[in-house]
Amino acid sequence: MKESIRRLPDGELEVMQALWQADHPLLRSELDQVPGQKNGWAPQVLVTMLTRLEKKGFVRRNKEGRGYRYEALISRDEYLASESESLLERLYGGQPAGFIAALQRGKGLSAADIQELEAILQKAKEELK
Amino acid sequence: MSGTQLLLNGFGLSLSAGAAILVLLLLRSGIARRYSARWRCVVWLLLAVRLLIPLPLESGILRIELPQRLSQPQYGQSAAYSLPQKDAAPVPQAAGQQKKENDTEQPPASPDPEADFQQPETPPILLQKAGPSALSVACGVWVSGILLCAAGQLLRYFLWRRQTLRWNRPVQDEKLLQQIAAESSAAGLSRPPRAYYNAKLPAPLVLGYFRPMLLLPEVFSSEPAMGAVLRHECIHLRRGDLFWKLLFLAAACVHWFNPLVWIMRGTAHHDLELACDEAVLVGTDTSQRILYGAALLEHAKKPVARVDAFHGKA
Secondary structure, three states, rough: OOOOOOOOOOOHHHHHHHHHHHOOEEEHHHHOOOOOOOOOHHHHHHHHHHHHHHHHEEEEEEOOOOEEEEOOOOOOHHHHHHOOOOHHHHHOOOOOOOOOOOOOOOOOHHHHHHHHHHHHHHHHHHHOO | OOOOHHHHHHHHHHHHHHHHHHHHHHHHHHHHOOOOOHHHHHHOOOOOOOOOOOHHHOOOOOOOOHHHHHHOOOHHHHHHHHHHHHHHOHHHHHHHHHHHHHOOOOOOOHHHHHHHHOOOOOOHHHHHOOOOHHHHHHHHHHHHHHHHHHHHHHHHHHHHHHHHHOOOOEEHHHHHHHHHHHHHHHHOOOOOEEEEOOOOOOEEEEOOOOEEEEEOOOOOOHHHHHHHHHHHHHHHHHHHHHHHHHHHHHHHHHHOOOOOHHHHHHHHHHHHHHHHHHHHOOOOOHHHHHHHHHEEEHHHOOOOOOOOOOOOOO
């Protein structure tokens, strides 16, 4: 795993996401067709981004016929982990409770609490049978 | 209403609201446990709204009669009016003496009414230079606190949005989309929220005020009580809980110096969640409740910590 993976700008991240989702190396023409991508990329933009990604070591291209097939060198998990460890993420990555409604209730429960709750649930399940 | 009066109203309000919050917190952990969380939310909401209205308590919550307010002695000036009582004797003499000195320069006027008019003049002028500047400093500190607080919160929100939303991947699974539509109409929403998977999230959440989004963790298909969890989030949307939270945040920013208001905000958040749970479980049987409880517990066990906040592909 790389020591410090640089944070990708939005556009390049989208390209990587397409590669990760396909899970195998893609031709440039195939990148546009990955389901779930918002819009296609203008060809010049795509080329630029792929070149930059290559320079950063995220992507490697292998000649195939007249074009290239691009493969991801860094896995999504690796990248997600590195993003989580970045300074920006540490400062502002925590969910802003005042502006969202999340199912997770925060750090309220201790291990003892959890055990107690599991016991209650177990008892309830048994009473049901 | 002057800035200093606003400050003092706000401070008084903060103190009394703080006392009310303490009482409510004690009640909440005691007898009020039996009362529905929904009612507690309403009480918190009323408190938050009251905390945002800068009227002092004497004038009452609903009566907004500003002219009457203005004619009552204001805190800053009442000290001014108390001072002349000490100086009442010397002042007219001084004014009288001054008058005599200036007699040759100024046209003569009847002495008594003028002495009376001159009497309240000098002390407030003295006070205006010495006293209110401390109050206006306090006012400045207060307002700066509000702005800093609000700016910090907003910055945090927008940065988090920026970091997180770029990982959105639209949900395309027909079955899941149908289930979301079903739960959202069961919750009472006119149309279902836009739904996305997001690799950064350990648990589902909703956000957005005008075109809300439902964000799901990538492993959502293995969620044990999927329907109930979706319903929970949709009920948040239908009740406008996100707007309520903004109100609590506003109250906490305005009363940033009062820790009890922040505690109230945290408690209100908790009660909002409990109220949603209550709504989800209405009319369900025990086995469904057990499933829901188990799902919540599973989520509680997962770390919210950002480093571990993703689930890798197998």
